[in-house]
Amino acid sequence: MQGLSVKLRQDSPIPLDVDLACTPGELLGLVGPSGSGKSTILRSIAGLYRPEQGRVLVDGEVWLDSKRGIDVSTHRRRVGIVVQSYALFPHMTAVGNVEAALGHLRQPQRGSKARELLHLVHLSGLEDRRPAELSGGQQQRVAVARALAREPKVLLLDEPFSAVDKVTRGRLYEELAAIRTRLAMPIVLVTHDLDEALMLADSMCLLQRGRILQHGRPLDVLQRPATVEAARLVGQRNIFPARVIEHRGDPAATILDWRGRRLEAAHQPKWAPGAEVAWMIPASKVVLHRRDRPSRGEAENPVTGSIVGHVALGDTTIATVRLDGSETRTLTYRVPTHVAERNRLGLGEHVGLSLLASAIHIMPAAEPGKRRR
Amino acid sequence: MDWTALWLSLRLGMLTVMVLLPVGIWLGRLLAYRHFRGKELVEALVALPLVLPPTVFGYYLLVTFGAASPLGRLWQGAFGHQLVFTFEGLLLASVIFNLPFAIQPMQRAFEAIPVEVREAAQCCGMSPWQALTRIELPLAWPGILTALVLSFAHTLGEFGIVLMVGGSIPGDTKTIAIAIYDRVQAFDDAAAGTMSALLLAISLVTIAATFYFSRRVGRRLG
Numbered sequence: 001m002q003g004l005s006v007k008l009r010q011d012s013p014i015p016l017d018v019d020l021a022c023t024p025g026e027l028l029g030l031v032g033p034s035g036s037g038k039s040t041i042l043r044s045i046a047g048l049y050r051p052e053q054g055r056v057l058v059d060g061e062v063w064l065d066s067k068r069g070i071d072v073s074t075h076r077r078r079v080g081i082v083v084q085s086y087a088l089f090p091h092m093t094a095v096g097n098v099e100a101a102l103g104h105l106r107q108p109q110r111g112s113k114a115r116e117l118l119h120l121v122h123l124s125g126l127e128d129r130r131p132a133e134l135s136g137g138q139q140q141r142v143a144v145a146r147a148l149a150r151e152p153k154v155l156l157l158d159e160p161f162s163a164v165d166k167v168t169r170g171r172l173y174e175e176l177a178a179i180r181t182r183l184a185m186p187i188v189l190v191t192h193d194l195d196e197a198l199m200l201a202d203s204m205c206l207l208q209r210g211r212i213l214q215h216g217r218p219l220d221v222l223q224r225p226a227t228v229e230a231a232r233l234v235g236q237r238n239i240f241p242a243r244v245i246e247h248r249g250d251p252a253a254t255i256l257d258w259r260g261r262r263l264e265a266a267h268q269p270k271w272a273p274g275a276e277v278a279w280m281i282p283a284s285k286v287v288l289h290r291r292d293r294p295s296r297g298e299a300e301n302p303v304t305g306s307i308v309g310h311v312a313l314g315d316t317t318i319a320t321v322r323l324d325g326s327e328t329r330t331l332t333y334r335v336p337t338h339v340a341e342r343n344r345l346g347l348g349e350h351v352g353l354s355l356l357a358s359a360i361h362i363m364p365a366a367e368p369g370k371r372r373r
Numbered sequence: 374m375d376w377t378a379l380w381l382s383l384r385l386g387m388l389t390v391m392v393l394l395p396v397g398i399w400l401g402r403l404l405a406y407r408h409f410r411g412k413e414l415v416e417a418l419v420a421l422p423l424v425l426p427p428t429v430f431g432y433y434l435l436v437t438f439g440a441a442s443p444l445g446r447l448w449q450g451a452f453g454h455q456l457v458f459t460f461e462g463l464l465l466a467s468v469i470f471n472l473p474f475a476i477q478p479m480q481r482a483f484e485a486i487p488v489e490v491r492e493a494a495q496c497c498g499m500s501p502w503q504a505l506t507r508i509e510l511p512l513a514w515p516g517i518l519t520a521l522v523l524s525f526a527h528t529l530g531e532f533g534i535v536l537m538v539g540g541s542i543p544g545d546t547k548t549i550a551i552a553i554y555d556r557v558q559a560f561d562d563a564a565a566g567t568m569s570a571l572l573l574a575i576s577l578v579t580i581a582a583t584f585y586f587s588r589r590v591g592r593r594l595g
Contacts (some may be wrong), residue, residue, distance in 0.1 A: 048492050074495035075504075082497045087489035091511045100507065101497035150498055 004186040010052035015210040022186035029201030037210035047074035080147030084159040087132040094128040101149035117145040128216040157189040228366040237332040239280045258367035265360035285359030286333035301355035378552035386528040389467040393475040401479030422470040463539040471524040482516020515587040523581040526576045551592025
């Protein structure tokens, strides 16, 4: 089998129960809060961590199989790794760092290969600098070149963008995306940043306490989480209980009863009428009605309420609205700050909102008694 | 001026350092990288010569290596002479009482290498031996050098243990520190003064040189 396949299980010290795969050329994002085990999975692939039970296969090569007692030591696993601190060798120059990973080549070829790799990451001219003489972004590029030097069968990226400023990070994203097109190995990216996964990953594993909550395309995981737990983990705030009333044809839709309010949702026929479910809508899909004149789509799941929270975060304003006829039910929406200003939105203002039916996603009802985290 | 004693001290210092280099690297790395049961005890044993009076230490070495002890008898059987009151015995004692001076700086030096850097060496395909010679030793060498210089200088100056374990046999176990004491006892202030000044100069120069080199390397690695 081509690509990477990882199966890990243990109860302590870090609980792990994962089974994942990554095909050649695919970039798999492992996303989750700290302590979710994402780095441990990565380290297990590299052989830097030994799980109680596990199997790691790369292109049919067995790197770890606890049942058969196989555990290939790290220096014999062909991995490339970039970690948050970059872990460059401080006593070696940039080119020396890359050459250090070219042990499989003969000595005379190493220099030119290392320079070629540094050129790939746009570091030509800085070959003879030591890490201390390079900026954070440049150090990250050396680390990437060094990771690629070994012609790895898997490329492992452990929060490689966390230690640089935002502007540099943006550039490094672009560079990685560009380099990626030339790489034919599975790439695993560990990050706690959903947006990063959304930008870079082809598929994404959402992890919580060592388990995979959901594995899928990043946008799907974000907008169509499989469970309430996954929804909360990806930062969704508009999550509510409801009951399925019926499925309607033409235009196809699923009708929900949201505590006495009729809601039209995207057609999701797998939920039987009468089923108790949960539903969610991304804050960006809650549309504000214009206050000066009626706007298009106002008939789509309209609700009204008063603003009880209003925070401008630069270009985006996030507001919380307490719905009319309810003491506790609140909706969160997001609008561009200039729209909020033009509409003179603020605390206490009364607003009308529409919940876009196509963005309403239905999930199994939250398990009772499960704590919010 | 007792040149024999000076030469003996220098030889003892050199040989002590040569034995301590591999021992210190091995034990220093072990203590720096690994967690094991009884690690604190090992660290305490290594540090013991720092706090124990040299005479107490010398006494136990005498008991352990003396002709009546199993170790002493083993040595006698193998080499035909006893271990204590010989240069070899003195060397062994010197190695042991210098353990803290050698191991602690080396342990600190290896501890200062970030674990990610050691892991990166493995991920670059380096075998443990290559990682040691190409990454760890170049990064730790200021600490290793400090350790060796401290041990060397300390060997030149040690008195109590040398007297207990070595006696004061000219050419065999009479080091310069003991020669100085001898000269003072004999009211030969001139010789004692010359030798003391020489010992002071050697110690100062070696330690100053280490500080200088360590700082230069520190700047280079920034």
